[in-house]
Amino acid sequence: MTKFTRIAAAAALGAMVGQAAMAEGLSTPNLAYRTGPFAATGIPLMNGQADYMAMLNARDGGIGGIPIDFFECETGYSTEKGVECYEKTKSNAIVSQPWSTGITLQVLPKTNVDQIPILASGYGFSPMADGKVFHWAFNTPLSYWDGASIILKYIKEMGDLSGKKVAFLHLDHPFGKEPLPYLEMKAESEGFELLPIPVGLKEMQNQSAQWLQVRRERPDYVIMWGWGAMNAGAITEAVKTKFPMDKMLGVWWSGHDADLRLVGEDGKGYKSVSWSFPNSDAPVMADVKKLVVDAGKSQTSPEEMDGVFYSRGLVISAILAEGITVAQEHAGKPDISPADLRWGLENLNLTQARLDELGLSGMVPPFSTSCANHTGHSGGWILEWDGAKFVKASDLIMPESEAISELETAKAREYAEANAPWPVNEDCQM
Amino acid sequence: MLYRTAGQFKTSYQADQALFPVRQDAVLLAIILAFAWGGLPLLASEFAFQTLLIPILIYSLAALGLNLLTGFAGQLSLGTAAFMGVGAYACYKMVTLMPWMNPVVAILLSGGFSAGVGVAFGIPSLRIKGFYLAIATLAAQFFLVWLFEKWGWLYNYNASGAIQVPNLTMFGIYVSGPQADSRVQYYVVLAVVMLMTWMCINLTRGTLGRTWKATRDMDIAAELIGINLMRSKLTAFAVSSYVVGVAGALFVFMWRGAAEPNLFDIPLSFRILFIAIIGGLGSVMGNYLGAILIVGLPVVLGTVPEALGIPISSATVEHLNVMIVGALIVFFLIIEPHGLARLWALIREKLIIWPFPH
Numbered sequence: 001m002t003k004f005t006r007i008a009a010a011a012a013l014g015a016m017v018g019q020a021a022m023a024e025g026l027s028t029p030n031l032a033y034r035t036g037p038f039a040a041t042g043i044p045l046m047n048g049q050a051d052y053m054a055m056l057n058a059r060d061g062g063i064g065g066i067p068i069d070f071f072e073c074e075t076g077y078s079t080e081k082g083v084e085c086y087e088k089t090k091s092n093a094i095v096s097q098p099w100s101t102g103i104t105l106q107v108l109p110k111t112n113v114d115q116i117p118i119l120a121s122g123y124g125f126s127p128m129a130d131g132k133v134f135h136w137a138f139n140t141p142l143s144y145w146d147g148a149s150i151i152l153k154y155i156k157e158m159g160d161l162s163g164k165k166v167a168f169l170h171l172d173h174p175f176g177k178e179p180l181p182y183l184e185m186k187a188e189s190e191g192f193e194l195l196p197i198p199v200g201l202k203e204m205q206n207q208s209a210q211w212l213q214v215r216r217e218r219p220d221y222v223i224m225w226g227w228g229a230m231n232a233g234a235i236t237e238a239v240k241t242k243f244p245m246d247k248m249l250g251v252w253w254s255g256h257d258a259d260l261r262l263v264g265e266d267g268k269g270y271k272s273v274s275w276s277f278p279n280s281d282a283p284v285m286a287d288v289k290k291l292v293v294d295a296g297k298s299q300t301s302p303e304e305m306d307g308v309f310y311s312r313g314l315v316i317s318a319i320l321a322e323g324i325t326v327a328q329e330h331a332g333k334p335d336i337s338p339a340d341l342r343w344g345l346e347n348l349n350l351t352q353a354r355l356d357e358l359g360l361s362g363m364v365p366p367f368s369t370s371c372a373n374h375t376g377h378s379g380g381w382i383l384e385w386d387g388a389k390f391v392k393a394s395d396l397i398m399p400e401s402e403a404i405s406e407l408e409t410a411k412a413r414e415y416a417e418a419n420a421p422w423p424v425n426e427d428c429q430m
Numbered sequence: 431m432l433y434r435t436a437g438q439f440k441t442s443y444q445a446d447q448a449l450f451p452v453r454q455d456a457v458l459l460a461i462i463l464a465f466a467w468g469g470l471p472l473l474a475s476e477f478a479f480q481t482l483l484i485p486i487l488i489y490s491l492a493a494l495g496l497n498l499l500t501g502f503a504g505q506l507s508l509g510t511a512a513f514m515g516v517g518a519y520a521c522y523k524m525v526t527l528m529p530w531m532n533p534v535v536a537i538l539l540s541g542g543f544s545a546g547v548g549v550a551f552g553i554p555s556l557r558i559k560g561f562y563l564a565i566a567t568l569a570a571q572f573f574l575v576w577l578f579e580k581w582g583w584l585y586n587y588n589a590s591g592a593i594q595v596p597n598l599t600m601f602g603i604y605v606s607g608p609q610a611d612s613r614v615q616y617y618v619v620l621a622v623v624m625l626m627t628w629m630c631i632n633l634t635r636g637t638l639g640r641t642w643k644a645t646r647d648m649d650i651a652a653e654l655i656g657i658n659l660m661r662s663k664l665t666a667f668a669v670s671s672y673v674v675g676v677a678g679a680l681f682v683f684m685w686r687g688a689a690e691p692n693l694f695d696i697p698l699s700f701r702i703l704f705i706a707i708i709g710g711l712g713s714v715m716g717n718y719l720g721a722i723l724i725v726g727l728p729v730v731l732g733t734v735p736e737a738l739g740i741p742i743s744s745a746t747v748e749h750l751n752v753m754i755v756g757a758l759i760v761f762f763l764i765i766e767p768h769g770l771a772r773l774w775a776l777i778r779e780k781l782i783i784w785p786f787p788h
Contacts, residue, residue, distance in 0.1 A: 032744065034744075034745035035749065071744070073744050074744040074745045074748040079690075083481075083686070087476060087481055088732075091477075102690055105688045105690075106687055109594065109607065109608035109688070110687075113609060125590065172579055172591075174590035174591055174690050177590055178590065198579075201692050201695070411589065415594075418526075418586075418596060419594060419596055419597060419607065420596070420597065421597060
């Protein structure tokens with residue numbers, strides 16, 4: 001019976017969320033995944049995104065006086081469903097958020113034809129930063145190459161890199177392979193030995209073979225590019241093999257509280273680079289709590305609200321909302337088109353003052369975008385697991401922009417050539 | 431009444447052996463084809479093309495390929511997705527190495543590579559049968575997906591490890607890649623699928639099909655009456671893999687636009703096997719019915735709440751969808767264990783003798 005009541009409650013809750021989705025306004029679909037193998041990591045992100053928009057609707061009546069019709073289309077992280085969702089939602093959408101590297105890769109070539117901006121905050125294809133080639137794609141505020149660069153910079157602060165051995169434990173999937181070109185380049189210039197260790201999608205939960213290799217090769221550092229079940233698998237294996245946790249650094253998607261909570265104290269010292277940080281004292285969190293969570297308009301649980309992923313979802317929605325605000329000012333009307341929003345996302349200027357004004361103090365580093373720079377390269381913090389939660393272990397570290405932008409331009413050109421005819425906008429000023 | 435066959439006399443062997451000896455069948459098919467070629471493209475939206483029409487056709491073709499092997503020749507295979515992958519990667523390599531190549535020709539040729547790989551993995555079928563063979567084909571599944579991941583040459587050393595379909599033209603019109611119009615892609619898929627289906631129907635009615643069926647029903651008896659089992663089984667693997675490979679090339683080039691190696695992993699094989707089983711093993715039409723049920727129905731169901739204005743969250747719709755489709759699969763298999771094709775055959779039989787049942 002309890003199960004039944006729970007289902008009934010879920011249905012009722014779903015009904016409420018759905019009702020919000022029926023509202024008129026700016027259509028901003030989110031290709032969410034609350035089901036499927038990656039649901040555990042998806043739900044806090046999706047909740048954060050939805051709650052911020054719900055808060056804006058409740059507090060300010062939307063953005064610029066027009067409500068935000070923020071609704072989800074469920075993909076279950078499946079590329080096939082993702083494309084279905086994209087097709088289903090694109091007709092009057094002003095933005096699309098594909099939420100998986102696989103879906104991003106599918107949707108990316110269609111952006112020039114459909115002319116809808118895609119916002120892939122902190123994921124997708126690193127060369128998307130080159131706005132000259134990828135007019136419609138945005139991966140604010142950091143790309144995977146930036147993340148890899150920040151990790152290497154942090155390691156370098158602790159000692160010289162040359163002669164060291166760095167294992168790169170990654171998901172054997174487009175997402176996990178993303179930072180490889182950059183890491184390979186750096187391995188050559190910095191003189192460290194890069195040891196890529198792929199983890200197949202089927203081996204995510206059982207990484208004994210990979211960790212045996214780690215034990216045999218004795219790398220000085222392990223850089224991890226994991227997602228979903230792979231993170232928990234890697235962290236528990238690392239604890240089991242007694243790999244020094246402070247020598248293990250992950251990308252921002254490998255810094256999920258729930259994964260570390262599994263090992264608790266033993267995970268102490270594990271680090272993850274991040275461009276978002278949960279700040280429970282930020283004004284925006286108070287507003288979300290009062291207007292959305294306490295008002296019963298959210299599916300969020302209280303402990304989830306303090307997590308890294310929830311706040312990241314919130315920041316993503318805040319970036320989108322800021323893009324809409326800028327676009328509305330530029331267009332001079334609240335009811336903006338996808339092209340207007342593209343202008344907005346290209347002209348983001350989130351200074352510290354602006355972030356404070358939005359109530360996001362300390363939750364995301366300041367950054368700005370331009371026509372040629374679709375990422376912003378905000379820089380990031382290294383977060384460290386202290387046994388119970390993630391704390392900041394470093395000041396803001398900036399990525400090594402020069403080398404990265406060179407690589408971005410080269411790879412973006414390569415993409416454009418492979419997909420000819422692909423329009424390239426040369427008018428952009430760097 | 432409508433399906434009365436009385437009065438349709440066959441005066442020659444040729445007429446008796448025709449593809450559709452019953453006139454109503456031919457008329458029905460003509461109506462469906464006219465609708466598919468003329469009606470649907472006028473009525474359908476971009477969404478319908480991309481999520482219903484094109485995928486149903488491609489999945490039907492893949493299931494048809496599997497059905498040749500499993501339903502007609504009795505060799506259980508769990509490697510369908512991997513053979514689709516071979517077709518897709520072969521097509522990708524061909525159009526990137528030889529950009530002047532006509533894309534449809536490339537798609538049809540890519541099936542050849544798949545056929546070769548299929549025969550290689552079909553060799554164990556000469557010694558092992560049934561579930562044991564299924565495990566051997568499972569090895570193909572694991573090996574090939576691993577190969578797609580590790581062999582950089584296959585994806586042109588792309589950093590992401592995925593293949594991206596370039597813009598390809600045929601007679602000055604884009605047929606694949608992001609610039610292609612859905613309608614054009616639909617016509618290409620429809621033409622290829624029709625051609626393949628027509629070929630398969632005739633193959634299964636001819637000598638080859640009969641040897642396959644004999645092998646399936648009792649291989650020892652078949653051998654005793656002079657059928658070369660090796661030839662029978664290996665041709666089944668070759669033809670099946672060819673059709674599956676073409677379906678794989680269409681899958682990536684005419685529909686998905688990009689593919690990562692794990693797309694061709696076991697879940698896709700199972701999905702195609704389900705389509706073949708629910709549609710009906712040993713039938714051609716069943717594959718279409720199965721694909722409509724497994725590929726089309728969830729998409730249609732997903733749009734129902736919104737169309738009716740029922741406010742349910744998207745995740746709940748997805749859960750309900752899985753439940754409804756699962757229940758329907760069980761329901762159909764209980765009322766007709768031989769699949770949807772058999773169900774249609776029974777309905778048709780009833781219609782023919784109606785209103786005078788025995």
